[in-house]
Amino acid sequence: MGTTEQPAHEPEALLVRAMRLGRALIVGSGATLADFSVFTTCVRAAGIAPSAARVPALLVGAVVQFFGNRSFTFRAQAGSLSLQAKLFLVFETVTFGLNWGVFHALEQNIDGAPPELVSFAGTFLVFIGFAYPMRRLVIFRLPR
Numbered sequence: 001m002g003t004t005e006q007p008a009h010e011p012e013a014l015l016v017r018a019m020r021l022g023r024a025l026i027v028g029s030g031a032t033l034a035d036f037s038v039f040t041t042c043v044r045a046a047g048i049a050p051s052a053a054r055v056p057a058l059l060v061g062a063v064v065q066f067f068g069n070r071s072f073t074f075r076a077q078a079g080s081l082s083l084q085a086k087l088f089l090v091f092e093t094v095t096f097g098l099n100w101g102v103f104h105a106l107e108q109n110i111d112g113a114p115p116e117l118v119s120f121a122g123t124f125l126v127f128i129g130f131a132y133p134m135r136r137l138v139i140f141r142l143p144r
Helices: 014-045 050-073 081-109 115-139
Strands: none
Touching: 014 050, 014 115, 050 081, 050 115, 081 115
16 A cells, blocks of 8 residues: 655745744734833833832733734634633743743842843843743644
């Protein structure tokens, strides 16, 4: 008997990947704006310590990320909302810890930088190194 070979999937076109990353950056910008607004309000208006202010700021940013990525970045509305939400919660918990840890490490090692700038730098590093790849490859991945 002959063997049946699975057709090889063609790699995604570079333009498709670039457009998706562009959409992720737009969503990330909105989430960063929400995060930054909460963070700055907590630090500057409420007098909360920057490390503690990261918690509500990251939570608000995570909500914006989930719905923005599901509907706009990855266009994954056909996927199971429940499964995506569960996966997002698991990976966002790790992302949350990484964001806080990187922020804390940067804050301890960069003297004189405004906490908002340190927050932005840490969040960007975690986004590129962990959050975006997990969202693309696991959370919002749809079968072809």
